Amino acid sequence: MSPVGTAPLHGLQVLDLTTGVAGPIVGQFLADFGAEVVKVEPPSGDPARALPGFAVWNRGKRSIVEPSGPTSERLRALVAGADVLLVTTRDQLDRVGLDREALLREHPTLLLTEVPPYAGDAPWHGGHESNGLLAAAAGVAWRQSSFDGGPVEQVSPHLLYVHGLWATVCTVAALTERERSGFGQVVSVNAVNGVQVPAFGSMTVDPAEDDPPTDIGPGGRHPTYTRHQAGDGLWLASGALGGKFELALLGMLGLSHLLEDDRMGGRIENLILPANYTWLAKEIRTAFLSRPRDEWLAMMPGLGIPCGPVEQPGGWLDHEQIKAIGMRAEVDDAERGRVVMPGIPLVLTGSPGRVTDGAPTLGAHDGEDLARAPRPVPAGKPPMSAGPLRGYRIVDMGTFVAGPYAGSLLAELGADVVKLEPAAGDPFRSSGFVVNRGMRSVAIDLRTPAGLAAFRELAAVSDVVLDSLRPGVTAKLGIDHDSLAEVRPDIVTVSLSAFGAAGPLAHRPGVDMVLSAMSGMMIAQGGDDEPVVNTMPLIDATTAAMLVLTTTLSLYHHERTGEGQHAWSSLAASAAFLQSGELVDFAGRPPAPVGGRDLRGFGPFDRYYRVADGWLRIQTTDRPSAEDLARHGIVVRATEYEADPAAELAAALAGLGAVQARDRFAALGIASHPARLVSEVVRDPDLVAQEIVHVRQAASTYVSTGRYATFGRTPRFGPLHPPGKGEHTRSVLRGAGLTDELIDQLERDGVVETGPPMEQRVPTAYR
Numbered sequence: 001m002s003p004v005g006t007a008p009l010h011g012l013q014v015l016d017l018t019t020g021v022a023g024p025i026v027g028q029f030l031a032d033f034g035a036e037v038v039k040v041e042p043p044s045g046d047p048a049r050a051l052p053g054f055a056v057w058n059r060g061k062r063s064i065v066e067p068s069g070p071t072s073e074r075l076r077a078l079v080a081g082a083d084v085l086l087v088t089t090r091d092q093l094d095r096v097g098l099d100r101e102a103l104l105r106e107h108p109t110l111l112l113t114e115v116p117p118y119a120g121d122a123p124w125h126g127g128h129e130s131n132g133l134l135a136a137a138a139g140v141a142w143r144q145s146s147f148d149g150g151p152v153e154q155v156s157p158h159l160l161y162v163h164g165l166w167a168t169v170c171t172v173a174a175l176t177e178r179e180r181s182g183f184g185q186v187v188s189v190n191a192v193n194g195v196q197v198p199a200f201g202s203m204t205v206d207p208a209e210d211d212p213p214t215d216i217g218p219g220g221r222h223p224t225y226t227r228h229q230a231g232d233g234l235w236l237a238s239g240a241l242g243g244k245f246e247l248a249l250l251g252m253l254g255l256s257h258l259l260e261d262d263r264m265g266g267r268i269e270n271l272i273l274p275a276n277y278t279w280l281a282k283e284i285r286t287a288f289l290s291r292p293r294d295e296w297l298a299m300m301p302g303l304g305i306p307c308g309p310v311e312q313p314g315g316w317l318d319h320e321q322i323k324a325i326g327m328r329a330e331v332d333d334a335e336r337g338r339v340v341m342p343g344i345p346l347v348l349t350g351s352p353g354r355v356t357d358g359a360p361t362l363g364a365h366d367g368e369d370l371a372r373a374p375r376p377v378p379a380g381k382p383p384m385s386a387g388p389l390r391g392y393r394i395v396d397m398g399t400f401v402a403g404p405y406a407g408s409l410l411a412e413l414g415a416d417v418v419k420l421e422p423a424a425g426d427p428f429r430s431s432g433f434v435v436n437r438g439m440r441s442v443a444i445d446l447r448t449p450a451g452l453a454a455f456r457e458l459a460a461v462s463d464v465v466l467d468s469l470r471p472g473v474t475a476k477l478g479i480d481h482d483s484l485a486e487v488r489p490d491i492v493t494v495s496l497s498a499f500g501a502a503g504p505l506a507h508r509p510g511v512d513m514v515l516s517a518m519s520g521m522m523i524a525q526g527g528d529d530e531p532v533v534n535t536m537p538l539i540d541a542t543t544a545a546m547l548v549l550t551t552t553l554s555l556y557h558h559e560r561t562g563e564g565q566h567a568w569s570s571l572a573a574s575a576a577f578l579q580s581g582e583l584v585d586f587a588g589r590p591p592a593p594v595g596g597r598d599l600r601g602f603g604p605f606d607r608y609y610r611v612a613d614g615w616l617r618i619q620t621t622d623r624p625s626a627e628d629l630a631r632h633g634i635v636v637r638a639t640e641y642e643a644d645p646a647a648e649l650a651a652a653l654a655g656l657g658a659v660q661a662r663d664r665f666a667a668l669g670i671a672s673h674p675a676r677l678v679s680e681v682v683r684d685p686d687l688v689a690q691e692i693v694h695v696r697q698a699a700s701t702y703v704s705t706g707r708y709a710t711f712g713r714t715p716r717f718g719p720l721h722p723p724g725k726g727e728h729t730r731s732v733l734r735g736a737g738l739t740d741e742l743i744d745q746l747e748r749d750g751v752v753e754t755g756p757p758m759e760q761r762v763p764t765a766y767r
Helices: 022-032 073-081 090-095 100-106 131-137 158-181 191-196 243-252 256-260 268-272 274-288 293-303 320-324 402-412 449-460 473-477 481-485 512-518 521-526 538-561 571-577 626-631 638-643 645-653 658-667 685-689 729-735 740-748
Strands: 013-016 036-041 062-065 084-087 111-114 186-188 225-229 235-239 307-309 328-333 337-342 346-348 393-396 416-421 440-444 464-467 492-497 565-570 601-603 606-611 614-619 671-674 693-697 701-705
Touching: 013 022, 013 073, 022 036, 022 084, 022 158, 036 073, 084 090, 084 158, 090 100, 100 111, 111 158, 131 158, 131 191, 131 614, 131 671, 158 186, 158 191, 158 538, 225 274, 225 512, 235 293, 235 512, 243 256, 243 268, 243 293, 268 274, 293 307, 307 512, 320 571, 346 538, 393 402, 402 416, 402 464, 402 492, 402 538, 416 449, 440 449, 440 729, 449 729, 449 740, 464 538, 473 481, 492 538, 512 521, 512 538, 512 571, 538 565, 538 571, 565 571, 606 645, 614 658, 626 638, 638 645, 658 671, 685 693, 729 740
Parallel strands: 013 036, 013 084, 036 062, 084 111, 111 186, 393 416, 393 464, 416 440, 464 492, 492 565
Antiparallel strands: 225 235, 235 307, 328 337, 346 565, 601 606, 606 614, 614 671, 693 701
C-alpha cells in the first residue's frame, strides 16, 4: 500500500523491453508516477537513442543491457518480481528466451503489455515502428486536407505519441483491476488502436458514400472553426464551433446576412454542408482581411469565441501559461547535460507525479541487483469481466469533444459512465454523437436547488465526477471537490480546462483549434507556407485519453489507500505532450523538423510518391544504387538518379501500381506501403475481424471505430451506442435512491428531462 500523498505507482516495478517511441512512452508515464522502470536494452542500445525525444521518453528509468543467452537467470529473476512487462512485439520475448504462453501461468500476477506497430504483423518490410507507414496504411495521411488532395506526411510522429499514451491508459486500467482481483493479464494495444483514438471521426463513415475530397486547402472544411489571415498578414485561430459561436462570429464580421442566402436556408447548421464550404470560406476570409490581428483578438473574447494567435513552433515551453501549470521541466541528463522538456501533462493533487531524473546511459545500472521478491500468488481462479474498469461508476459532465470522449473511452474500458447534460442537452451532441458512445444520459438543470440536490445524490453513489468547466465554475455551482466530498468523502473529481488550473490564461476558453495554433503545431506542419489545420481533432482526442489516464491513476491510488482526490488536465498540456520530441531542448540538439506545403516527406527515401493507382509511402535510411533498383524492376537513369533521386524515383514509379511497387521495394529490403483511403481501411477484413472496425445498423448503415484494445482476461466486446438526451434519467436517478414520485415532480418542474433513444446517423464532417 502506498502512503497517502505519494505517487500512485510507488512500489511497482516495470521491465521495459520496448524500443522506439510508443513503448518507451508507456514506461515514461509509469516512471513519472512512481514506478521503478528498468529499461532492458539490446547490447547496441535502443535505436531511438539517436533521437532528441529519447531524453523525454526514457526519463527517470534505469538501464541494463539485455542479459546474454536464452536462459538468463538474471532476466528470469527480474520477471519473477516485476509487476509489468512491456514489450513491443512477441519477438522480443523469444529473443530473450521468455515463453509468452508460460509467462502468466508461471507468474499469475504479472501484467504483460504489448504495443505492436500494427494490428497483427505490420504490412511493410521489416515490420518496424513507423509513424509515416502507419499513417499511410491507416488512412490518416490521405484524409488530411491539403491543396492538391494527396496524402500529407505529419511533421511530428503524433500517432506514435497517442499510441504510447493509450497503451499507458490500458496498462493502468489493468493494474487497477489487479488491485481488486489480484491477477495480471495480457494487454495488447496495437498501433491501429492508437490511431483509433484521434481518428474516431474520420473512421465513422457511411460506406455507401465516397471518401470526402481533401483538396480544399489546409484550413479544413469548417469556415468559422479554422485559422484566418488578418489584414496585417498575421494569422489567428478562430474556435467558433457550434451554432451559438458561429452566429456570433458571422455577426462580428458583418456577415449575418449570409444566412438569408437560399443556399443557407436560414439555418446555421448548413454552414458546413459541402456545397456551401467554398463560397462561405471566401466571404469569411475576405472579412478577416479588413482588420489587423490584434483587433480581432480583442473583439472575439467578448463574444465568448475562443481565439488565439498562430505562433511559431518551438516556443511553447517558454510560454508563461505552460510554466504556470508545471509543463516545463528541467533535468540533468548524463549524456546531454541540462535538458528542458515537457513536464507531466496531468495533475493529481493527492498523489502527484514527478519528473525525477534524465534518461539513463546504456547499461548504467548493470551492476545493481534490481530483482524483487515475487508477489504472493492469489487464491482461486482469475476472474473475468467485461472491461478492466467494470464496477466503477463515473459521472461525465463534459460537453463538445474532449470531455464526452473521455467518458466514451472509459465506457470502452468497461466503466458505467453517466453523461450528465444540461436540460437543453449537450450543444454538440448531434455533430459529436461518436464521442458520446457507451454512456447513459441524464439531463438535469443544476441551476436549480432541486437539480443540485439530485446531482449530489448521484455523486454519492459514484466513484468519479468529471467536468469540463472553466476553473472556478464548479465552486460557484457548489459541485467542486470539497462540496462533493461532503456526500462521498472518497470521491475522485477530474477537471478539464483549456489552459489549466493556474496561470495568466487559466480562465480563458480554448478549443483544439486555438491550442494547436498557439502551441506552434500549425506552423510546424505548414512551414513557410500556410498554417495547417490537422483534420483529426488531435489535441481534443489526446486530452480525452489524458483524462482517462488521470481517472485510472486516481482510481488506482484510491484502491491502494481508500483516498479520493481532485485531479486535472488541460488542452495546453496535451499540446506540449504531442510535441515531446520536437520541444525537448539541450545543447547541440539538431533542429526540429519543419513541414511545408502539402508535405510529402523528409527526403527522397522517406516520402510519398505518386504511382499509377494512387500513392506509395517509402521509408529507408539506406540509399539503394541505380543498379539495384533496376534489377528489381524500378528503372532509373543512373546519372540523373545521382543528381536528383526524388525526380528519378517519381518517374520510375509513375507507371507502377502501388502493390506492385511495394513488392519490388520489399525485394530490395526497403519498407513501403500504399496510401489507403478511409473507405479501404474500414473494409480491411483483418481490421473488421479484430473489431477495430464496427459495422453498425441504425437509421442507416455506417461504420465506426470498434474496440480500442485487447485484454486477455477482461475483454469487452460489441459496439457502444450514443444515448438520447435524458434517455436514462429515470433509471439512473432511481439507482441513486430517488423515488419515482420525486422524479415525476422534478420532470413536471422542468428540473430534469427525459427523452427517447438517439437516432444514429453519420453527421456531416466538420474537419
